[in-house]
Amino acid sequence: MKLANYIGGRRVDPVEDQWLDSYNPSTGEVSHQVPSSTAVDVDNAVAAAGSAFPDWAATPAGERAAVLNRIADLLEQKLELFAEAESSDQGKPVSLARGVDIPRACTNFRFFAGAVIHQEDAVHMTEGSALNYTHRKPVGVAGLISPWNLPLYLLTWKIAPALAVGNTAVCKPSELTSLTAYMLTEVFDEAGLPPGVCNMVFGAGPQAGAALVAHPDVPLISFTGGTATATSIIRDSAPYFKKLGLELGGKNANIIFADADLDNCIPTTVRSSFANQGEICLCGSRIFVQRPVYEEFLERFTQAAGELVVGDPKDPDTNLGALVSAAHRDKVESYISLAGREGGTVILGGNRPGVDPDLRGGYYLEPTVITGLTPSCRVMTEEIFGPVVTVTPFDTAQEAVAYANMTRYGLSGTVWTTDLNRGHQVAQAMDAGVIWVNTWLLRDLRTPFGGMKASGVGREGGKHSLDFYTETQNICIKQEPLF
Ligand code: NAD
Numbered sequence: 001m002k003l004a005n006y007i008g009g010r011r012v013d014p015v016e017d018q019w020l021d022s023y024n025p026s027t028g029e030v031s032h033q034v035p036s037s038t039a040v041d042v043d044n045a046v047a048a049a050g051s052a053f054p055d056w057a058a059t060p061a062g063e064r065a066a067v068l069n070r071i072a073d074l075l076e077q078k079l080e081l082f083a084e085a086e087s088s089d090q091g092k093p094v095s096l097a098r099g100v101d102i103p104r105a106c107t108n109f110r111f112f113a114g115a116v117i118h119q120e121d122a123v124h125m126t127e128g129s130a131l132n133y134t135h136r137k138p139v140g141v142a143g144l145i146s147p148w149n150l151p152l153y154l155l156t157w158k159i160a161p162a163l164a165v166g167n168t169a170v171c172k173p174s175e176l177t178s179l180t181a182y183m184l185t186e187v188f189d190e191a192g193l194p195p196g197v198c199n200m201v202f203g204a205g206p207q208a209g210a211a212l213v214a215h216p217d218v219p220l221i222s223f224t225g226g227t228a229t230a231t232s233i234i235r236d237s238a239p240y241f242k243k244l245g246l247e248l249g250g251k252n253a254n255i256i257f258a259d260a261d262l263d264n265c266i267p268t269t270v271r272s273s274f275a276n277q278g279e280i281c282l283c284g285s286r287i288f289v290q291r292p293v294y295e296e297f298l299e300r301f302t303q304a305a306g307e308l309v310v311g312d313p314k315d316p317d318t319n320l321g322a323l324v325s326a327a328h329r330d331k332v333e334s335y336i337s338l339a340g341r342e343g344g345t346v347i348l349g350g351n352r353p354g355v356d357p358d359l360r361g362g363y364y365l366e367p368t369v370i371t372g373l374t375p376s377c378r379v380m381t382e383e384i385f386g387p388v389v390t391v392t393p394f395d396t397a398q399e400a401v402a403y404a405n406m407t408r409y410g411l412s413g414t415v416w417t418t419d420l421n422r423g424h425q426v427a428q429a430m431d432a433g434v435i436w437v438n439t440w441l442l443r444d445l446r447t448p449f450g451g452m453k454a455s456g457v458g459r460e461g462g463k464h465s466l467d468f469y470t471e472t473q474n475i476c477i478k479q480e481p482l483f
Contacts, residue, residue, distance in 0.1 A: 008048035009195025025091030028361025037203035039211035052196030065113035070191035072109035091322035112160035138166035148174035161465035250411030253404035260416035278387035332386030410452030
């Protein structure tokens with residue numbers, strides 16, 4: 001099967017007729033081909049989005065919201081189809097796609113459909129002599145670039161707010177996971193989204209993605225992906241003064257104090273370490289445990305992690321499916337080897353598990369736990385983005401915070417303690433954009449989401465996304481005294 005680009009409401013092959021093989025990570029077999037789009041395809045998509053922009057921007061917010069709600073309804077009806085496709089394209093268990101990824105994609109459309117019709121604007125009176133009001137307008141054609149780990153979930157987290165406020169869009173999903181984005185274009189047609197409002201151009205980042213970033217008629221780029229890629233995006237977009245939203249890598253810390261409720265902490269920490277094969281930017285890959293409970297935590301955590309089932313993503317009992325690609329598994333394994341050279345000990349996993357014969361070409365890896373490393377070493381400061389965690393003891397809160405902040409990343413963190421005073425203070429001292437206390441991945445979509453330091457620039461979520469996808473003008477009207 002060959003996917004096609006979606007430009008101006010039509011499915012079109014890439015102009016230069018180049019294609020990329022897309023693999024099913026659970027078997028290692030080619031499952032379909034993805035257009036390897038070039039600057040010409042991007043240019044056509046931007047032109048289509050540009051032509052659709054004036055009408056879509058002028059469409060009342062309530063009508064735009066109604067289309068987004070129809071998209072959510074249709075996605076919900078097709079949940080099973082999308083969940084299976086997401087799993088076969090990305091390697092994650094179907095149960096995870098069914099329970100998290102696809103429902104969240106529906107929620108993204110519903111959330112921003114609601115948010116845009118409840119938007120409020122500020123008015124400021126200047127001591128009776130002038131009235132200032134804020135006028136918002138959409139930015140134009142939004143360039144939306146998304147990664148492979150939560151393919152539909154993260155792409156729709158961009159599309160929904162961008163379209164809700166009246167922009168049109170050109171999307172460039174990850175070349176590794178384009179399938180559900182392609183299926184979404186069928187939903188767009190069915191929902192009555194006008195042609196050209198949301199276009200998809202598939203292909204490689206340095207080719208199709210870079211052409212979108214450098215396109216002069218795309219004034220906004222929203223990018224989620226790796227920190228290294230973001231440096232090219234900043235550089236390539238700089239001459240055009242684009243609005244940039246960057247959601248990047250993480251190396252998130254879990255700080256577990258001796259008074260933590262371990263019965264809650266351990267199962268949640270197993271999930272925060274290994275959900276989606278550890279390929280969630282918010283996974284906690286560094287676990288710091290206060291010394292009095294270090295041994296108990298390690299034993300119980302390792303036992304629970306050792307019981308996780310790795311294998312066929314279609315099997316409802318599977319906890320971890322396959323990593324996204326052979327190259328990515330190689331990268332993760334290289335860090336496991338490096339851990340040995342840096343003085344660490346692999347106390348659980350570290351190997352490719354045995355799987356059914358028909359899955360032997362898949363990219364599976366056991367949940368892996370490493371101890372004995374120093375917090376400043378490479379394994380503990382660089383993003384691995386796989387089912388690999390380190391566990392390290394600490395004595396004081398100060399020491400734990402210092403360890404947590406010892407990386408260039410600052411996306412998220414977790415604190416486990418029954419002392420709420422400590423929970424607040426440690427959370428506030430951590431250099432990360434999202435901190436959970438006694439939980440993980442509990443998201444209220446109205447809250448600001450995004451990273452500090454090399455984990456990103458800008459915030460998404462609720463009003464933050466609506467602000468990012470609009471331009472605001474202050475209009476000041478002079479008032480002459482009448483009385
Ligand atoms: P990546 O940076 O390799 O690719 C992301 C997207 O950018 C893909 O669509 C890719 O094709 C495109 N791209 C690559 N080079 C480009 C270029 N030069 N110009 C324009 N586009 C380009 O990231 P990935 O490997 O797909 O995703 C994993 C990374 O994403 C991890 O670092 C992870 O932490 C991060 N991530 C962050 C968040 C967050 O919210 N902060 C969420 C999910 C994933």
